[in-house]
């Protein structure tokens with residue numbers, strides 16, 4: 440999974456101080472609007488969306504050696520307590536190298552540390568990359584129509600990830 444990720448890619452928790460670095464990735468992201476309208480197509484809507492994503496407890500990003508953000512994963516709280524929804528975006532120049540899998544794994548560890556017990560993911564049913572990614576991370580398909588819905592239950596015994604100081 441992340442075994443083939445470049446050794447110089449670093450994954451860590453992020454928050455409002457990293458907002459401009461995230462904006463930098465999403466301004467160069469392709470495709471915009473591909474995942475249920477996300478990332479938003481207009482710069483203004485993207486900034487608003489990134490700001491609200493950073494308001495959620497679990498935000499992790501992948502950084503290149505040059506310090507640029509090349510991937511971002513966040514977990515948005517759901518309606519039921521302990522339940523949440525995962526979103527994952529990897530810049531097109533860094534795909535298929537295990538960055539997505541490493542981000543999802545880190546986000547689940549942070550989510551577990553934050554008390555989440557069930558995380559859902561939604562993608563369009565033809566998004567093969569996202570489906571394969573989340574299934575390879577342990578998510579189970581629960582529905583395929585009108586969109587693919589997946590879920591994973593997090594064992595409460597998962598240890599806190601030291602790279603998630605905000606939630607540990």
Ligand SMILES: CC(C)(COP(=O)(O)OP(=O)(O)OC[C@H]1O[C@@H](n2cnc3c(N)ncnc32)[C@H](O)[C@@H]1OP(=O)(O)O)[C@@H](O)C(=O)NCCC(=O)NCCS
Pocket residue numbers: 440470473474525526527528529530533534535536537538539540541561562566567568569571572575
């Ligand atoms: C989906 C996405 C995050 C995958 O990120 P990534 O860094 O390329 O994923 P990884 O390299 O970690 O790959 C993880 C698994 O997915 C598979 N995969 C990745 N891209 C794939 C593709 N285009 N087609 C088929 N499988 C693919 C990998 O082979 C790997 O599977 P394996 O573990 O069984 O070998 C990335 O393609 C993306 O950002 N897409 C646009 C945004 C999006 O659709 N997000 C999801 C909705 S929230």
